[in-house]
Amino acid sequence: MRTRLLVLIAVLAGAAGGALYGGVFRDSTSPASAALAGAQASEDFKAGFSLSRSTASLVADLQSRLRANPKDEHSYTLLGLAYQQRARETGDPSWYSRSEGMLRRALALDAKDYLAVSGLGSLALSRHRFRDALVLGRQARALNPYSARPYGVVGDALVELGRYGEAFRAFDTMNRLRPSLSSYARVSYGRELIGRTAAAIRAMKLAVDAASGAAEPTAWTHVQLGKLYFNHGRIAAAEREYRFALRIFPGYPYGLDALASALAARGAYRQAIAAERSAVDAIPLPQYVAALGDLYRVTGRPALARRQYALIGAIERLLRANGVRTDLEIALFQVDHGIALRHALARARLARSERPSIDGDDVLAWALARNGHCAEALPYSRRALRLGTQDALKFFHRGYIERCLAHERAAATWLRRALSLNPHFSLLWAPAARRWVG
């Protein structure tokens, strides 16, 4: 036993073993990690779940290894990825900057480490720097054309850059190389974008099936599946999935936020507020904070709502300081809430130039319309709907623009489409749509 211990420790110590260990770990399908993840997930379940504790100890472990061996290239990569995970767990974007530092050190030691390059790619995605992400994803793909993972980075970036044909081909290839939670979820998203809802649900169910074993990925896919149902007005089915997710993974903020929307949709505002507040307490993401504010607003507590809205500016500054671009999200928030509309329009224009996707088109159309430039808005709204995406919010924006242009019939058509697709598409705007269609 000693000897193997030593072999293994040597592996730890890097040297030739680095490759060995790396080989295990970098394998995107590393089975052993699944084993342990499964075991660990159940520990978490019993312990009432503590997400950050575990990643925090991984971080500590990697840091101590790097103190022992500052040339341990692979540990820098892993630490870089662990820091990205910390960002997700805590909502603290300063982890992104630290992640970048680690990944760059890894690449200084081994410029051909596709995992590190791919890590920089996912970091760029997280920071909404999609052009950078595309370059990095392609670089990682060139370094390892056999791995499915870089195709995910490439495809995600292409989606946000509005290059859908190429993006979908990347997703298809990714799935052909490795049918998995990741690739099924992406194909599902692609199908959702082109309006193939039933097919999107089928692909997401495959993702659910392929995720079984580790708690959080399973929970994540259940939430995604629930959102597909929700976006098509199937509130009860959505709520069932969200509750599944929260049962598998108690306290999951992403699930709580989703559950809040389902609860609000069926009028259970008190519970919705409790759920959204738990999500915000765990991770103060701008969209959770805005949703909580909206819940306060529609339940007649404007002062509490304003307090939430005011937080968003501060969160955004923090994000920006750590390299995260949120122009599109903030523009949407401002336009939705009638805050600094002219400024919001400028932001929306900037955001769309960075992110010429259907979402960029839609937010710009919405910002133009709310600033009274409805004729200019119309072509952007058309572009936003060009894939055939079944998205009630985009339908509503189109209806709003048509109404503003006094195209009464078209307006009524689009508003009705929005409401019939999902009568609960927006806490703030669905009631307006209902009023306008009479």
Place this chain on the structure above:
Amino acid sequence: MRSRWAFILLAVVGAALAALFVARLAPSSSNASSHREAPLISEDPTADNTDLYAFRSPDKPNTLTIVSNWIPGEDPAAGPNYYAFSQSARYNIFVDRNGDGRPDVTYTFRFKTPTGPFFLGNTQQTWQMWRNNRGFANGKTPIDNVGPRFNGFVGVKDYEAAAEKEIVTKRGIRIFAGQRDDPFYADVGAIFDLVAIRKAGTTGNMGGGKDFLSGYNVHTIALQIPISQLDTPSHTIGIWANTERQNVTVNGKVRPGWTQVSRLGNPLINEVVIPTGLKDLWNRTTPAQDEQFAKYYKTPILAAVLNKLYKLGVPETDRDDLVAVLGTGIPKVTFTGSHFADELRINLAVPVTPPGKVSRMGVLGGDNAGFPNGRRLGDDIVDIEEQAVAGFLKGKKVPLGDGVNANDVPNLGHFPYVAAPHSGYENAKATR
């Protein structure tokens, strides 16, 4: 495709956490208004081949038993997320009878989970089996071994009796699918706490290790096949198992197929032999195309590691001994011709070793009915592989080992041979 090496290596590096972290990378809690962060890494335990065994049945020597396991590290107490075979994957066991690396007999399984009253807890799945793509048999798995109260509640008083009742016999073949004990054993227990490098005082094969895998379950498919159905003039066949998942495309215009996501013939190969960048490729490849990997068997990374550490003088290159044993068979015992293919080969004419004479070291221990002539549940893969890489077959006999020489629970003397799964209620790990 796994093998516990991955497990072990990960354990060393604080793997419980590392693994957790990888899994947790998957979901992103941030879902900014439009940009969806899909999972970075996805674990897929239900499509993960853990181990493959093939041996002449000790109590029915005219039959061959094949045991193929999936889903590593099932914690018996992991409720409410019980383990089950995937409903959308295809599980295959292949037999190559002429050494060309292509399947001559294929046994395919698919599973369905009925909806039931228990949250994710209805683990009695139905299965369908095909032989060479023709419907062959169907049956049910036993429930997962949750605990005596739950089992009793759903009408299972004696777990093992109920489990063995699900064995189906069709045209001479006995078939079982369901949760069992993980028969693999290896020591990784002490490693978690280890901080400094210890100097080797002993070489490790003298006991004193702890079975890190004790108390864990897996999902098993076991077949007991009359040798007459598989025998060949050379009496040697090659076996491997895989898991496939369906392809999907965004626009749905392409006719979807299946991609192999995991495979396993000989233990350890993907982890120890195949280089990092090629692991995905290896997992997609069939044994017929294995020639491209032969060079990595010839210069195994592990040999270099052993030398770097202990200056054992392990031969690092020209390891034709490993190429032969793993790729074309043991000369004169399981040789299947010159075609290089990673398969678990077994000579069906080698008699079963009587119980008192069994060596856990298999062929290396002078017991020709064990690994790498097939693989019995009790064969000590870690020790055998370490010694083989160190050059045993080239006359360099270094008594390496992990100090764990047997499974934590006895394997059964009859089909399906793999011991009953640990129950969640008893949760052996907690008291270990």
